[in-house]
Amino acid sequence: MISLKKYLEESPTQRIRRGKIDAGDLLPVALAAYCSTLREMASAGVDACPILGEELKRGLGKIDDRISAATSSEDLAAAERDIQAQLREWGRGTASHYRQKADEVKEILLVMARTAEGVGERDQRCASQITEVTGRLEKMATLEDLSQIRTSLKKSATELKTSIERMTAEGKAAIEKLKTEVTRYQTRLEEAERVASSDALTGLRNRLWAENYIERRIGSAAPFCIVIADIDEFKQVNDEHGHPAGDELLQQFSTEMQSACRPKGMVARWGGDEFMVLLDCNFNEAQAQIQRLKDWVCGNYTIHGRSGPEKLKVDASFGLAEREANETAKSLLARADADMYAQKAASRARR
Numbered sequence: 001m002i003s004l005k006k007y008l009e010e011s012p013t014q015r016i017r018r019g020k021i022d023a024g025d026l027l028p029v030a031l032a033a034y035c036s037t038l039r040e041m042a043s044a045g046v047d048a049c050p051i052l053g054e055e056l057k058r059g060l061g062k063i064d065d066r067i068s069a070a071t072s073s074e075d076l077a078a079a080e081r082d083i084q085a086q087l088r089e090w091g092r093g094t095a096s097h098y099r100q101k102a103d104e105v106k107e108i109l110l111v112m113a114r115t116a117e118g119v120g121e122r123d124q125r126c127a128s129q130i131t132e133v134t135g136r137l138e139k140m141a142t143l144e145d146l147s148q149i150r151t152s153l154k155k156s157a158t159e160l161k162t163s164i165e166r167m168t169a170e171g172k173a174a175i176e177k178l179k180t181e182v183t184r185y186q187t188r189l190e191e192a193e194r195v196a197s198s199d200a201l202t203g204l205r206n207r208l209w210a211e212n213y214i215e216r217r218i219g220s221a222a223p224f225c226i227v228i229a230d231i232d233e234f235k236q237v238n239d240e241h242g243h244p245a246g247d248e249l250l251q252q253f254s255t256e257m258q259s260a261c262r263p264k265g266m267v268a269r270w271g272g273d274e275f276m277v278l279l280d281c282n283f284n285e286a287q288a289q290i291q292r293l294k295d296w297v298c299g300n301y302t303i304h305g306r307s308g309p310e311k312l313k314v315d316a317s318f319g320l321a322e323r324e325a326n327e328t329a330k331s332l333l334a335r336a337d338a339d340m341y342a343q344k345a346a347s348r349a350r351r
Contacts (some may be wrong), residue, residue, distance in 0.1 A: 025323035035064045038083070049094040049195050054208050059271055078235065082272075085243065089200060097196055199269040201247055202254035210276055214329045217278065225286035227277040227293075228319040228331055228340040229257070232347065234273035237312065241305035246296040248303045253314065260296035265289070278332075283322040290318050317344035 026077035042060040053087050063086075065078050197209035205213070217224055229310050231253060238246040250273065257275055270276040277293070279286045296318070319340025324330050 035067055038064050038067075045090055045094075047160075049090075051208065052090060052093050052097060055206055055271070056086060058207065059086045062271065078239070079129055081243070093200055097192075102135050199254075202269050204253055204254050204258065204275070205266070205268040207268060207270055207276075210270070211329065212279075213266065213268075214278065214332070218323065218327075218329060222280065223282050223322065224337040225253060225279045225283060225320060225322045226280060227286070227290060228270065228333070228336040229275045229277065229293075230295075230317050230344065231273040232315045232317060232344065237303075241279070241303060241310060245303045245305045245310070249301055249312070249314070252301055252303075253297060253316075256297040257293070275314060276336075281321070285315060286320055286322065294318060315347070317341075317347060319343060 038060045042053075042057035044062075045056040060083065063079050063082055067076065069075075117145045197206060198204065199206045214226070231249070234246065234249075237249055250269075254267070254269060254275065257277070261267050261277055261279075264280050266278040268276045279289055281289065298315050299313070301314050303310055303312060315339050319338065319342070321332055321335035321339060
C-alpha cells in the first residue's frame with residue numbers, strides 16, 4: 001500500500017505531475033480505497049485464523065475510523081504505524097499458533113502409530129507361541145505313553161498360560177502407556193489453547209476470550225459489572241519515547257491492573273491501550289473498587305525511552321456499567337465504553 005502520509009504531504013501539482021490525479025485532489029477517494037483494503041485485510045485475517053483474526057479485525061476497524069476522521073498527515077502516519085504493528089503481531093501469533101497445533105497433532109499421531117506397531121508385534125509373537133502349543137496338542141493324539149501325554153499336556157498348559165498372561169500384561173502396559181501419552185498431550189493442547197486465548201504482549205486474556213466469558217456470565221443470575229479502562233495520553237508516550245517504550249508501559253500497567261483486581265476481578269486487554277475488567281459485584285461496590293483500582297494503577301512509572309530511563313506520570317479513565325436484566329453483552333460493553341469516554345472528557349475539562 002502507498003504511504004498515506006507521503007500522499008497527504010504532496011501538493012496537488014506534484015500529484016498531477018506523477019499522473020495520479022487529473023485536476024482535482026483525489027485524497028478522499030484514496031482514503032476510501034485504503035480503508036476498503038483494510039476491511040478486506042481484516043476479513044482475510046479472520047478466514048486465515050479465526051481465533052486470532054477477530055482481534056485483528058476489531059483493531060483494523062478502529063484504525064479505519066481514525067483514518068476517516070484524520071485531519072493531518074501526522075494522524076495518518078500514526079495510523080499507518082499502528083496498522084503495521086497489528087499486522088506484524090497477527091502474523092507472528094498466527095504462525096506460532098498453527099506451528100504449535102501442527103506439532104501437537106504430529107506427535108499424537110506418532111504416539112498412536114508406535115502404540116499400534118507395538119500391539120501388532122506383541123500379538124504376532126503370542127500368536128506364534130499359541131500356534132506352537134496347538135500343534136503339540138494335536139500330536140498328542142498319536143502318543144500311546146500316558147506319561148508322555150501328561151508331561152506334554154503340563155508343558156503345553158504352562159506355556160499357554162504364560163503366553164496369555166504375557167498378552168494380558170503387555171496389553172495393560174500398552175493401554176497405560178497410551179493413557180499417559182494422551183494425558184500428557186491433552187495437557188499440552190490445553191496449554192496451547194491458553195496461549196491462543198492470551199494477549200501476546202501483556203499475558204492477560206485477549207478480547208475474544210473475554211467476550212466469550214461475558215456471554216457465559218450473562219447466562220447466570222449473579223450480578224456483575226464491566227469496567228473499561230483507557231490510559232490517558234498514551235499516543236504521546238509512543239510519539240515521544242517510541243513504541244518499545246509504549247509496549248513496556250502497557251506491560252507494567254497490565255501487571256498492576258491484574259494485581260489490583262485479584263482475586264474477584266477478571267482483567268483482559270481490550271485492544272491498544274484499553275483494558276476490560278469484569279467485577280463480581282453490584283454498581284455501588286464496583287464504584288468503590290474503581291477508586292481503589294485508580295489509586296493502585298495510576299501514578300509514576302519508569303520506562304526505557306530513546307535516551308534511557310524515563311519517569312512518567314500515568315493517569316487513566318475508567319468507565320463503569322452494571323449489567324441490566326435481559327441486556328446483551330454488546331449493549332453492556334457500549335455503555336461502559338461511553339462512560340469511559342465521558343470520564344476522559346471530564347478529566348480534560350478539569351485541566
